[in-house]
Amino acid sequence: MTETWDPAAPGVLRLPSGRLVRGRGLRYPVPAGARPAFALYLLGKEPPGVEWEHRWVRWPDFWLPSDRAAAAEALREAWERALSERVEVACGGGKGRTGTALACLAVLDGVPAEQAVAYVREHYDKRAVETPWQRRFVARFSPTG
Structure with a gap:
Protein backbone atom coordinates (compact mmCIF):
# COMPACT_ATOMS: atom_id res chain seq x y z
CA MET A 1 0.00 0.00 0.00
CA THR A 2 1.28 3.43 -0.93
CA GLU A 3 1.35 6.03 1.83
CA THR A 4 2.49 9.40 0.59
CA TRP A 5 2.02 13.01 1.65
CA ASP A 6 -1.01 15.19 1.13
CA PRO A 7 0.18 17.31 -1.81
CA ALA A 8 -1.38 20.42 -0.24
CA ALA A 9 0.46 19.99 3.09
CA PRO A 10 3.09 22.61 4.02
CA GLY A 11 6.56 21.91 2.63
CA VAL A 12 5.50 19.12 0.28
CA LEU A 13 7.28 19.16 -3.08
CA ARG A 14 5.80 17.26 -6.01
CA LEU A 15 8.51 15.95 -8.29
CA PRO A 16 7.77 15.57 -12.02
CA SER A 17 7.16 11.81 -11.60
CA GLY A 18 4.47 12.53 -9.02
CA ARG A 19 6.61 11.52 -6.04
CA LEU A 20 5.92 13.72 -3.00
CA VAL A 21 8.68 14.69 -0.57
CA ARG A 22 8.30 16.97 2.44
CA GLY A 23 11.03 19.47 3.21
CA ARG A 24 11.15 21.25 6.55
CA GLY A 25 13.29 22.99 9.13
CA LEU A 26 14.06 21.03 12.31
CA ARG A 27 14.08 24.26 14.34
CA TYR A 28 10.30 24.34 13.95
CA PRO A 29 7.69 21.98 15.42
CA VAL A 30 6.80 18.85 13.51
CA PRO A 31 3.79 19.73 11.36
CA ALA A 32 0.44 18.30 12.40
CA GLY A 33 -0.86 15.31 10.52
CA ALA A 34 0.91 12.33 9.01
CA ARG A 35 4.39 11.43 10.18
CA PRO A 36 7.26 10.46 7.88
CA ALA A 37 7.97 6.79 7.25
CA PHE A 38 11.58 7.76 6.49
CA ALA A 39 13.54 10.96 6.98
CA LEU A 40 16.86 12.25 5.74
CA TYR A 41 18.41 14.71 8.19
CA LEU A 42 21.14 17.04 6.94
CA LEU A 43 22.96 18.43 9.96
CA GLY A 44 26.46 19.13 11.21
CA LYS A 45 25.81 16.97 14.28
CA GLU A 46 23.68 13.93 14.93
CA PRO A 47 19.97 14.76 15.08
CA PRO A 48 17.80 14.06 18.10
CA GLY A 49 15.96 10.75 18.07
CA VAL A 50 12.61 10.42 16.30
CA GLU A 51 9.93 7.74 16.22
CA TRP A 52 10.40 6.99 12.50
CA GLU A 53 13.22 5.50 10.49
CA HIS A 54 15.81 8.09 9.54
CA ARG A 55 19.26 8.56 8.14
CA TRP A 56 21.72 11.28 9.06
CA VAL A 57 24.06 12.93 6.57
CA GLY A 94 14.62 23.98 5.83
CA LYS A 95 16.07 26.20 3.10
CA GLY A 96 19.75 25.72 2.17
CA ARG A 97 20.67 22.11 2.78
CA THR A 98 17.09 20.91 2.43
CA GLY A 99 16.64 22.86 -0.80
CA THR A 100 19.93 21.50 -2.13
CA ALA A 101 18.87 17.94 -1.33
CA LEU A 102 15.43 18.47 -2.87
CA ALA A 103 17.08 19.84 -6.02
CA CYS A 104 19.22 16.69 -6.17
CA LEU A 105 16.05 14.59 -5.81
CA ALA A 106 14.62 16.57 -8.73
CA VAL A 107 17.70 15.64 -10.77
CA LEU A 108 17.17 11.98 -9.87
CA ASP A 109 13.56 12.45 -10.99
CA GLY A 110 14.60 13.70 -14.44
CA VAL A 111 14.89 17.48 -14.04
CA PRO A 112 18.06 18.65 -15.84
CA ALA A 113 20.68 19.56 -13.23
CA GLU A 114 20.95 23.13 -14.54
CA GLN A 115 17.19 23.61 -13.97
CA ALA A 116 16.82 21.80 -10.64
CA VAL A 117 17.43 24.80 -8.35
CA ALA A 118 14.85 26.87 -10.23
CA TYR A 119 12.40 23.96 -10.03
CA VAL A 120 12.75 23.70 -6.25
CA ARG A 121 12.56 27.47 -5.80
CA GLU A 122 9.34 27.54 -7.82
CA HIS A 123 7.66 24.52 -6.23
CA TYR A 124 9.09 24.42 -2.67
CA ASP A 125 10.60 27.70 -1.42
CA LYS A 126 11.86 30.75 -3.32
CA ARG A 127 14.89 30.94 -0.98
CA ALA A 128 15.90 27.28 -1.31
CA VAL A 129 19.58 26.53 -2.03
CA GLU A 130 21.37 29.38 -0.30
CA THR A 131 25.01 29.42 -1.39
CA PRO A 132 26.94 29.39 -4.67
CA TRP A 133 28.61 26.09 -3.72
CA GLN A 134 25.23 24.51 -2.97
CA ARG A 135 24.06 25.58 -6.45
CA ARG A 136 27.26 24.15 -7.94
CA PHE A 137 26.73 20.89 -6.01
CA VAL A 138 23.30 20.52 -7.64
CA ALA A 139 24.63 21.44 -11.10
CA ARG A 140 27.25 18.68 -10.78
CA PHE A 141 24.95 16.11 -9.19
CA SER A 142 24.60 13.05 -11.40
CA PRO A 143 21.57 10.76 -11.43
CA THR A 144 23.81 7.83 -12.36
CA GLY A 145 26.28 8.21 -9.53
Whole structure:
Protein backbone atom coordinates (compact mmCIF):
# COMPACT_ATOMS: atom_id res chain seq x y z
CA MET A 1 0.00 0.00 0.00
CA THR A 2 1.28 3.43 -0.93
CA GLU A 3 1.35 6.03 1.83
CA THR A 4 2.49 9.40 0.59
CA TRP A 5 2.02 13.01 1.65
CA ASP A 6 -1.01 15.19 1.13
CA PRO A 7 0.18 17.31 -1.81
CA ALA A 8 -1.38 20.42 -0.24
CA ALA A 9 0.46 19.99 3.09
CA PRO A 10 3.09 22.61 4.02
CA GLY A 11 6.56 21.91 2.63
CA VAL A 12 5.50 19.12 0.28
CA LEU A 13 7.28 19.16 -3.08
CA ARG A 14 5.80 17.26 -6.01
CA LEU A 15 8.51 15.95 -8.29
CA PRO A 16 7.77 15.57 -12.02
CA SER A 17 7.16 11.81 -11.60
CA GLY A 18 4.47 12.53 -9.02
CA ARG A 19 6.61 11.52 -6.04
CA LEU A 20 5.92 13.72 -3.00
CA VAL A 21 8.68 14.69 -0.57
CA ARG A 22 8.30 16.97 2.44
CA GLY A 23 11.03 19.47 3.21
CA ARG A 24 11.15 21.25 6.55
CA GLY A 25 13.29 22.99 9.13
CA LEU A 26 14.06 21.03 12.31
CA ARG A 27 14.08 24.26 14.34
CA TYR A 28 10.30 24.34 13.95
CA PRO A 29 7.69 21.98 15.42
CA VAL A 30 6.80 18.85 13.51
CA PRO A 31 3.79 19.73 11.36
CA ALA A 32 0.44 18.30 12.40
CA GLY A 33 -0.86 15.31 10.52
CA ALA A 34 0.91 12.33 9.01
CA ARG A 35 4.39 11.43 10.18
CA PRO A 36 7.26 10.46 7.88
CA ALA A 37 7.97 6.79 7.25
CA PHE A 38 11.58 7.76 6.49
CA ALA A 39 13.54 10.96 6.98
CA LEU A 40 16.86 12.25 5.74
CA TYR A 41 18.41 14.71 8.19
CA LEU A 42 21.14 17.04 6.94
CA LEU A 43 22.96 18.43 9.96
CA GLY A 44 26.46 19.13 11.21
CA LYS A 45 25.81 16.97 14.28
CA GLU A 46 23.68 13.93 14.93
CA PRO A 47 19.97 14.76 15.08
CA PRO A 48 17.80 14.06 18.10
CA GLY A 49 15.96 10.75 18.07
CA VAL A 50 12.61 10.42 16.30
CA GLU A 51 9.93 7.74 16.22
CA TRP A 52 10.40 6.99 12.50
CA GLU A 53 13.22 5.50 10.49
CA HIS A 54 15.81 8.09 9.54
CA ARG A 55 19.26 8.56 8.14
CA TRP A 56 21.72 11.28 9.06
CA VAL A 57 24.06 12.93 6.57
CA ARG A 58 26.75 15.07 8.18
CA TRP A 59 26.22 18.38 6.41
CA PRO A 60 27.31 21.59 8.19
CA ASP A 61 25.07 24.65 7.89
CA PHE A 62 25.68 26.67 4.69
CA TRP A 63 28.17 24.08 3.39
CA LEU A 64 28.19 20.77 1.56
CA PRO A 65 27.98 17.20 2.81
CA SER A 66 31.13 15.98 4.55
CA ASP A 67 30.98 12.73 2.53
CA ARG A 68 29.53 13.40 -0.90
CA ALA A 69 29.33 9.73 -1.90
CA ALA A 70 27.38 8.87 1.28
CA ALA A 71 25.11 11.87 0.66
CA ALA A 72 24.42 10.75 -2.92
CA GLU A 73 23.59 7.24 -1.67
CA ALA A 74 21.23 8.65 0.98
CA LEU A 75 19.55 10.91 -1.60
CA ARG A 76 19.01 7.95 -3.93
CA GLU A 77 17.46 6.00 -1.06
CA ALA A 78 15.13 8.89 -0.22
CA TRP A 79 14.09 9.27 -3.87
CA GLU A 80 13.40 5.54 -4.25
CA ARG A 81 11.42 5.37 -1.02
CA ALA A 82 9.36 8.46 -1.95
CA LEU A 83 7.65 6.34 -4.61
CA SER A 84 5.59 4.57 -1.94
CA GLU A 85 6.44 6.14 1.45
CA ARG A 86 6.24 9.51 3.19
CA VAL A 87 9.81 10.82 2.97
CA GLU A 88 10.95 13.94 4.76
CA VAL A 89 14.16 15.87 4.06
CA ALA A 90 15.18 18.38 6.72
CA CYS A 91 17.98 20.60 8.01
CA GLY A 92 17.95 23.33 10.64
CA GLY A 93 16.00 25.97 8.74
CA GLY A 94 14.62 23.98 5.83
CA LYS A 95 16.07 26.20 3.10
CA GLY A 96 19.75 25.72 2.17
CA ARG A 97 20.67 22.11 2.78
CA THR A 98 17.09 20.91 2.43
CA GLY A 99 16.64 22.86 -0.80
CA THR A 100 19.93 21.50 -2.13
CA ALA A 101 18.87 17.94 -1.33
CA LEU A 102 15.43 18.47 -2.87
CA ALA A 103 17.08 19.84 -6.02
CA CYS A 104 19.22 16.69 -6.17
CA LEU A 105 16.05 14.59 -5.81
CA ALA A 106 14.62 16.57 -8.73
CA VAL A 107 17.70 15.64 -10.77
CA LEU A 108 17.17 11.98 -9.87
CA ASP A 109 13.56 12.45 -10.99
CA GLY A 110 14.60 13.70 -14.44
CA VAL A 111 14.89 17.48 -14.04
CA PRO A 112 18.06 18.65 -15.84
CA ALA A 113 20.68 19.56 -13.23
CA GLU A 114 20.95 23.13 -14.54
CA GLN A 115 17.19 23.61 -13.97
CA ALA A 116 16.82 21.80 -10.64
CA VAL A 117 17.43 24.80 -8.35
CA ALA A 118 14.85 26.87 -10.23
CA TYR A 119 12.40 23.96 -10.03
CA VAL A 120 12.75 23.70 -6.25
CA ARG A 121 12.56 27.47 -5.80
CA GLU A 122 9.34 27.54 -7.82
CA HIS A 123 7.66 24.52 -6.23
CA TYR A 124 9.09 24.42 -2.67
CA ASP A 125 10.60 27.70 -1.42
CA LYS A 126 11.86 30.75 -3.32
CA ARG A 127 14.89 30.94 -0.98
CA ALA A 128 15.90 27.28 -1.31
CA VAL A 129 19.58 26.53 -2.03
CA GLU A 130 21.37 29.38 -0.30
CA THR A 131 25.01 29.42 -1.39
CA PRO A 132 26.94 29.39 -4.67
CA TRP A 133 28.61 26.09 -3.72
CA GLN A 134 25.23 24.51 -2.97
CA ARG A 135 24.06 25.58 -6.45
CA ARG A 136 27.26 24.15 -7.94
CA PHE A 137 26.73 20.89 -6.01
CA VAL A 138 23.30 20.52 -7.64
CA ALA A 139 24.63 21.44 -11.10
CA ARG A 140 27.25 18.68 -10.78
CA PHE A 141 24.95 16.11 -9.19
CA SER A 142 24.60 13.05 -11.40
CA PRO A 143 21.57 10.76 -11.43
CA THR A 144 23.81 7.83 -12.36
CA GLY A 145 26.28 8.21 -9.53
